[in-house]
Amino acid sequence: MSAGFNFLEQRELPAPAVDEVQAQRILAQSYGLDASVTSLGSQQDRNFTVHGGDGTVHGVLKVANPAFTEVELCAQDEAAHLIAEAEPALRVSVPLPNSAGEKYTTVTDVVDGTAFVRLLRYLPGGTLLESGYLPPAAVAGLGDVAGRVSRALRDFTHPGLDRILQWDLRFGMDVVDALGPHVTDPALRSRLQEAARDAWSRLSALDDALPRQAVHLDLTDANVVVTRTPGAVSPDGVIDFGDLSHTWAVSELAITASSVLGHVGAEVTSTLPAIGAFHAVRPLSGAEVEALWPMLVLRTAVLIVSDAQQAVLDPDNAYIAAQSDSGMRMFEAATSVPIDVMTELIAAYLGQGQPRPPVRPAALMVAVDRATAVTLDLSTTSDLYDDGFATAGDHAGAALRRGAPVVVTRHGEPRLCNAPRLSQEAPDVVATGIELWTAARTELAAPWDGEISEEVSGRLTLRGNEFELTLAGVTEPVRGTVSAGDVIGSAAQHGPVEISVRPVGAPVAPMFVRSDLAAGWLAVTRDPRPLLGLPPLTTDDRDDLLARRDASFAPVQEFYYRTPPQIERGRRHYLMSTRARTYLDMVNNVTVLGHAHPRIAEVAARQLHRLNTNSRFNYEAVVAFSERLAGLLPDPLDTVFLVNSGSEASDLAIRLATAATGRRDVVAVREAYHGWTYGTDAVSTSTADNPNALATRPDWVHTVESPNSFRGMYRGAEASRYAVDAVAQIEALAASGRPPAAFICESVYGNAGGMALPDGYLRQIYAAIRAGGGLAISDEVQVGYGRLGQWFWGFQQQDAVPDIVSVAKSVGNGYPVGAVITTRAVAQAFATEGYFFSSTGGSPLSCAIGMAVLDVLHEEGLQDNAFRVGGHLKGRLEGLRDKHPLIGTVHGFGLYLGVEMVRDPQTLEPAPEETSAICDRMLDLGVVIQPTGDHQNILKTKPPLCIDVEAADFYVDTLDRVLTEGW
Incomplete structure (x- = not known):
């Protein structure tokens, strides 16, 4: 039992039915303010912005749900003051006294019961929720705020923290079970319950190892206020302490990070800057790292079932309807990658990843002669691409024709030949297994004792005591129990056979994954080469190339981007990074014919x-x-x-x-x-x-x-x-x-x-x-x-x-x-x-x-191409100018164009910070573009003259997306 509110006993919390007229009357009676109010979104309380006659915002009037007690509100007020004192860099919304000098007013005539009313200090700048796309710096700022709040509340105690809220993830499974029936789609309801149960099984096992403390519990994009500067938002303010509780400390970060996933353009890796920034302020233990993603998944499930219930209780609440869409985006993103993979990815990001010993077979699948076996290098720097971008199979076939008895690929390698030329999304290029080609039909042996199952034709899995082996492309597969050394199938002449290995119970990895997720996926797989008698490939732990550059190459020689990709290959109007990402090059007027002609x-x-x-x-x-x-x-x-x-x-x-x-x-x-x-x-x-x-x-x-x-x-x-x-x-x-x-x-x-x-x-x-x-x-x-x-x-x-x-x-x-x-x-x-x-x-x-x-x-008619493609490109860019006011004009001729960005179409105030941020987001979406001009507010658009209409359209479409979604 709890001294304060207990959601498990009172599951319905419709917001107080207070309208704007009633709110104005409360202001006049309790605060002596003759002001206008505007209703704000809220799920369980009723909030209003208070405006003076000149439009100045006096504060936020918060009518608490009658279910919440006075002692709970006192805890919230004290916590707010504590954070304001402990973290002077943060702006904190604290209560303003009423006419009687008190922190709050009680009202009974406009609600069913007694409600406590407070006028909270208004923090200008708006919340992070009002931003579309969140750049990494803003996400890191959000995590920094959460870390500071967590640090400030570490030793805070108060009787008002003894409460059971539906947002407290210690009770997340109870909430999903209780409110799940409100989700009318049975398939979605089943997915929510399955995801919640998986998350809860992990959290319950970690419960004793997770530290607890006072937690704001709602430091989301909706409750973090920002300072806005041209081209950027900086989270620096905290509002709404209504969910303050004593619970798992790391749930502060889980809830904060989950809100990032509701934003347009967000991927699971978009949360990493917040996690890193939180960890820098308030370090995470190993158990907390392990608990973080299960908490985040559980949080998204709780949001969806809670929104479904609240939509029934308060059907006219527009805030609930808007939140529902965001909650679904968050859940879909959070569950798009297995929890084990995300946990390993987070650990690697924080420098807590652990080396994994290589797999040791009891018998070899194939006795490969190390001296004659060929290992294909399909990385960006491979000489194989000097004459074109053939597939792995083409290169393997060429090696077999030259007399190689066996050809294999490399585990964990980003393959450039897998990368599409034009893509706004990071491609699946990192190999989680290997491929095997043999010059003749070759029998494959079981590397350990185990049970074989065939999932689909030609694809079988051998489960042993420690590891699982999956083979695809096998002929004559065997099923059932086998011993090490038994034949389990054959590799056809010139294959290929896909081979992947993972610890028993680990998620089954796709054959290829994105580079930004690779650290997570590779941690739950193993290099299969030892099964063939070949040594595992050592991980190429590259040192910081930028640091090396700075140490030996005069720093006054600038480079593009704050965190640039390592570009090691080009072809025509494309540049390729060592992570096997292909970028459209829109700035290289030096290579007029195209790269590597x-x-x-x-x-x-x-x-x-x-x-x-x-x-x-x-x-x-x-x-x-x-x-x-x-x-x-x-x-x-x-x-x-x-x-x-x-x-x-x-x-x-x-x-x-x-x-x-x-x-x-x-x-x-x-x-x-x-x-x-x-x-x-x-x-x-x-x-x-x-x-x-x-x-x-x-x-x-x-x-x-x-x-x-x-x-x-x-x-x-x-x-x-x-x-x-x-x-x-x-x-x-x-x-x-x-x-x-x-x-x-x-x-x-x-x-x-x-x-x-x-x-x-x-x-x-x-x-x-x-x-x-x-x-x-x-x-x-x-x-x-x-x-x-x-x-x-x-x-x-x-x-x-x-x-x-x-x-x-x-x-x-x-x-x-x-x-x-x-x-x-x-x-x-x-x-x-x-x-x-x-x-x-x-x-x-x-x-x-x-x-x-x-x-x-x-x-090659490149001058004519410049005329034709350049005219098409300029026409499309001028179309964007008519759509996006930030574009002031489009300069130039042919394939020397400039897209000038302005903040005001009348004053023509340059927009250099916005232009820089746009270039960073364009890079994330696969386009290399840079600012120019004395004001650094012009996108210098001067690609190689071989660029085609498809690539020109990709550039414009990507710029349109950035200007629409944000940067």
């Missing part, structure tokens, strides 16, 4: 077998490549310099201009990036790349306004004034005795997000710079080489011809090749500064690759 690899290998030296030697490739490049440019651009990078190319372009004109001043455009050398950094004014860019320019650099027709000084039809102002500045420089040597500009504003220049902009400025004796430099490093679709060079879009062109990136398809193309006169003038030489610029290898790139661009 076989033609480029072949040409490079062939040339390296012949010669690679420097351009001081006389060889044909440097001449042929220079001729090809010059032939792509209009007259009079006919002379080529070859270098290694875009920075070097644009730096050389500046030096050519200063040498040809005898001047030192250069005019550049703000918000632009041209490179990292001294010269190109000097004319780069992008504050995204250098926050001090504008303040640290040398005196020879002069900048003109960024011609941003979307958010700049001049917009729309007035954008033509950018050129007028720039011309005036150039003329003023000349008039002051400092006529500029050059004007340098990206022909499409690449680093600023792919923005188009105003019509006629370059033509007017080129004329002005030349009128003063200067030269026009077009930086085509990012936007040239057919990326714009309709135009091969960006300056063609402007109907202008520069004096010097710098190119790189696309020129070598990722190999370091750059070039400067200019007139013969400008090139000869450079001789006044001595000779020019680049050790590897113009090497036979770089020239061979450069010519192959041009060949493939033409033969």
Whole structure:
């Protein structure tokens, strides 16, 4: 028996029938407030938001269910004050005194019995329930709040904690049994009862080992308040202590983590950041780790049966109806993975996983010769994929044809050949068993004594005392009792036979599982290789690659994403991680042809077998490549310099201009990036790349306004004034005795997000710079080489011809090749500064690759593809702009696009934090995309030119999902 409320004796708790008019009267009489109220959702109490005349929220009026006693409410109030004092970083909703200075008021005229009324402090920001998708940081914040509350309440005692609530998981099985009949779907009711019984059998066995204490018991997304900042929510407030009880301490975390599963996009692994954050504040014991997932499953079952009962008691309660859908999502997710697997996964995540000894057979299934057996490497870094992505069976067949008697795969390996190219979901790629192929029909022996059952044709299970063996694809299977060494079936010639091993009673693993679940599944399986006489493969415990990078690779060299995947392979417009996840690459304008183009690899290998030296030697490739490049440019651009990078190319372009004109001043455009050398950094004014860019320019650099027709000084039809102002500045420089040597500009504003220049902009400025004796430099490093679709060079879009062109990136398809193309006169003038030489610029290898790139661009019609797919992509992105106000505009041409994110369509306030968070969620869903621009609020969309419509649609559909569900 309990001193307080006992659900087992009073199972029906309809919320007090108090309406908003009655709530206002209570406020006036007890608190002296003339305020308006709005009813809030609640299952057993009645809650109202209290608003002042100016809309200010005074607090939350809580009319407690008459079933709850005064001593219970006192315990809740004291606990709230205790947490507020112990954890000053948390905001806590505590009761405000009424007109008489008391914590609560009793009312009897509006309820059946006596109800206690409190006015609780309002915590602004809203609850986490109001968020759609919960990013890992928000989930971790939720777990941190739960850990702090648990720590603060560890030693709290009070008579009001002696109560039996339906939410107390110590009584979860009783609740499911009692309320289960309210679930009208018999199949669902049966599933709920089965799941609850499994969970309860585990919890009852752990009961004595689980510490107990005061527990809030409802620290869910609905009762944790957040502070909202652009692009993020930070849980930091606690409300509603109505379920405070003395029970299993870890139930605090189980209830908190379960609420994560109700959110869109949540997977079981979405709970891990909350579990880790809780553990960091209030460490979990081994028994608590073992109890955590059974509690979570039981909690979801309790929610569903409770909602079903409450829907009968209070059919007009909209809150109950909304909760019912969420409860079902939580239950389906919680039971989608076996409890044993989740427990092992959590233990591994917390660093508490234990090594498992290998299986030791009494007899070998097959006597395999270790020297001749072939083990396939199907990981991302395997050489097997260099020529394509054939299946495991194809690779095994090739090995058998080469004379291998036996071929096996690897247990626990993420197989890249299993990964789909376009998928928003993490694929099933990690092998929980192995596959066996034999060159001839081979008899298979029982590795231990046991009983054989055949589940379906060709699939049998041998259960021994310690382990179970499952074979699929077996011919001539045997059934019944066998001894170690007895024949149990045969492997057909060229198989395959699937082999999996697990401890007796462990859940049967799928043949392949997701990488994020692999630690759990692999803990309940064993490597079958010892059954074949082969040594088990050691686990590749990779150390922290980012830490190694930071220790030896200058940290100022940035990397994408806070927690990036390890990318070790690419193909066309895809990137592949070591976890065998394939990502759509939407940012790599360097690999214009696509990653790992076989033609480029072949040409490079062939040339390296012949010669690679420097351009001081006389060889044909440097001449042929220079001729090809010059032939792509209009007259009079006919002379080529070859270098290694875009920075070097644009730096050389500046030096050519200063040498040809005898001047030192250069005019550049703000918000632009041209490179990292001294010269190109000097004319780069992008504050995204250098926050001090504008303040640290040398005196020879002069900048003109960024011609941003979307958010700049001049917009729309007035954008033509950018050129007028720039011309005036150039003329003023000349008039002051400092006529500029050059004007340098990206022909499409690449680093600023792919923005188009105003019509006629370059033509007017080129004329002005030349009128003063200067030269026009077009930086085509990012936007040239057919990326714009309709135009091969960006300056063609402007109907202008520069004096010097710098190119790189696309020129070598990722190999370091750059070039400067200019007139013969400008090139000869450079001789006044001595000779020019680049050790590897113009090497036979770089020239061979450069010519192959041009060949493939033409033969595969990639410029046309950029026009066709780019037009389709931009049209679809503009459709998203009309659907999602966060998209301000879509910049660019062809396959150089920029999706600009704004918080306000009128003020155009940039949304950099939102853009960053969107990129993180896009990565989770299989798309590599990154922010750009001075405000870091533009999705730079510049994929390899081989991208197809299917992939373009996948990008847009994924972005649509993120903007709809949240980030």
